[in-house]
Amino acid sequence: IYWNFQQNFDTFGKFFEHIFQKPLTGYQRTWARRFLLSKSFTLVAPTGVGKTTFGLVASLFLALNGKKSALVFPTVSLAQQSFERLEEFKAKIENANTVKILLFNSSMTKSRKEEFEKRFLSCDFDILIITTQFVSKRKDVLSKMFFDLVFVDDVDAILKSSKNIDTLLQMIGFSEDEIEKAFERLRSKNKENGQDTVSNGSKNKGMLIVSSATAKPQGLKPLLFRELLGFEIGRFTFNIRNITNIRIRKRSKEKLLEIINILKDGILLFVNTEEEGKEIVKFLAENGIKIGTTWINFEEEFELFKERKLNVICGVSSYYGKLIRGIDLPDRIKYCIFWGTPSFRFSVDIDKAPRFVLERVFVEYLEEHPKLKEYFKNVENLQTEKLRQLVLKYISEETYNKIVQELFSHLKITDDGKLVIPDVPTYIQGSGRTSRMFEMRLTKGISILFEEDDTVFESLKSRLMFLLDEEWIEENDVELESLIVEVEESRKSRNEDSNIIDI
Ligand code: ADP
Ligand code: MG
Structure with missing residues (x-):
């Protein structure tokens, strides 16, 4: 049986919806994807977009799969609140009554404290809810425990003490030695002789998810996160884009011509080979399309495209291809057409x-x-x-x-x-030329794929869904004209608006 990401993603989505009565938000879907791939990462987003909720649901999801989590909060009251919410969530799931949630609260009665201590020391819990302060105070015990997930809500508080960083890393399975070595690597600027000190990465390690609204940590120690886990706090790791993907089943030249005549201008056309490209370009040129190519005189033809003397430019779709990389003309490039899936x-x-x-x-x-x-x-x-x-x-x-x-x-x-x-990264890079941040706004693009083979198409579609949460429209459901209006609107200069405001 194959592990099927999409299926697991659906399961998590349904799980969330079941306990929360609302679907995952866009942010949460992105986090869910990384979470299901067991990646450590940062949730950088403003307050109120569902970071804490995500952490709570994720820990419950793991608990039901027999995995342990620690949830770290900056204050006792936030820890208490989260404990209560988690208990509520738990009550909504049929087979969750076995899930053990252990809360530390510094104002517990003496007998409660004793009970806590007993359960804490014997790891008698699935989800441990603690405070930043508790991490500092009990680092000796915590650093010897193993958690599949450590979720740190509001990482800014915990980063104030660099010792805490070590503890968090130890909680997901890094040894003191590994941490020390990584720290040394960071300290010595000379990375040339670092060949045999390849980082150990996150092999057999738990997952560390830290949440922050504004994380901008200072100092060297937070860089340990990057060295050991491959992430940097405060960096967005996914791209924002606004692209409508359209699939056309039949690879017909006449259809291609028809579409180019509707789109008119600002089109990148990707083909799989130069031979294929030559044939297509010849056909289109004979039918009155002003089209250039990348393989004869790229610089010149691209200049003509830039100056709007050419409406279409055709290139081979390969990851390091001239059209795929290094072109940033957000106002000029609006559409791309793939003549067959890059593969x-x-x-x-x-x-x-x-x-x-x-x-x-x-x-x-x-x-x-x-x-x-x-x-x-x-x-x-x-x-x-x-x-x-x-x-x-x-x-x-x-x-x-x-x-x-x-x-x-x-x-x-x-x-x-x-x-x-399918060469999904190339599809993403190529189509990405049509949607960019430009003068403080995100331009909209359209990406049209001619693909006859259902298996190849489904494969591309599911990968794209997985990586970017992007959906597809079949040609019969498309109203190209209204999409074109959106594309144009998104490119209208900011100045037009601000002029109106100035008056
Ligand atoms: P954050 O930790 O990012 O500040 P919270 O997890 O506290 O965000 O969520 C903020 C508010 O949004 C809460 O009222 C929460 O119930 C609500 N919320 C969280 N996730 C969703 C969702 N998927 N759909 C609707 N509301 C949500
Ligand atoms: Mg929160």
Whole structure:
């Protein structure tokens, strides 16, 4: 049975809705995704968007799967409140009466304190609710315990003491030695000779989720989080975009021409190969479309596109392709069209998979682990087993299996025995050209995909859903004209508005 991320994501969503009577918000969906991949991360968002609620539900979700959590709050009253909310949530779930929640409250009666102490020391709980102060006072005990999840609500308070950071890291399974070494690495600016001190990452470690409305920690110690867990406090790790994805089932040139004539201008056209591209460009040019290409005279043609002398520019969709990267023309690029899903094809024997295919698989991890990324650059034809061993230095086996299964749960095998995997990062990069932050507003874009194969399409769709929470519209449900109006509206200059206000 394959671990299916989408299914698990749905389960978590339903679980949340069941106890909360409301669906996850957009923020919470993003957090849920990372949480289900067992990633440590920061929830940076203003107050009131549901950080605490998310932490409570997440800990309950884990408890029902036999995993332990610690919830850390800045004050006793917040801890008490959360305990009460958690008990309420618990009452809404049928088989949750076995879940043990233990609250520390400094104003407990003596007998209550004794009971707490007994249960605390014997780890007789699924969810431990404590305060920042408790973390400092009882660091000796806490640092020897193991938690699958440590959720720190309002991390700013706890970061005031650097000793607390060590304790939190120890609670999710880092040894003092690992922490010390990471700290040393950070202190020595000379990272050139760091080849054999590759960070141990989060292998067999618990998850640390910290919440903050404004986190801007000072000092070196918080950087430990980045060194050991691959995240930096106060950094947004996901992109904001506003793109409508449209799928067109039939790969027909006539349809392509029709669509380009509706969109008119500001279009990037992606093809899978140059040969394919030449044929398409010829057809479109013969039908009166002003189209340029990247493969003959890129600089010149791109300049013409910029000056609006060309309406469409065509390029090959590869991750490092000229159109995919390095172009930032938010007011100029409004639409992109993919003539076929960007994809890799390789022989079914995964060990013969080219290095870059596997690199793509772990692209999210590479972004977070610069050293791993560097390593990849220097290795050609890395075998799967070697890659596995390498990656396991950074992430747990469980997470590795999840990613691989998630990726391989939608496989297309062609008649000639090739595996086809959509190149999702390239799709995201390419379509992302149409939606950017521009003069303090987010431009809207449309991405149109011609794809006949349902398996390939479903695979792309589910990955995109998983990574960005983006949905698809089928061509019959699309009102292209009204979408175009939205696209244009989002690009209207700010000055027009402010002029009106000035008057
Ligand atoms: P934060 O910790 O980010 O300040 P809270 O978790 O305390 O946010 O939530 C703020 C308010 O929003 C609370 O009243 C909570 O009940 C409510 N809330 C949380 N999640 C949702 C949701 N998914 N849908 C609707 N309301 C929510
Ligand atoms: Mg809160």
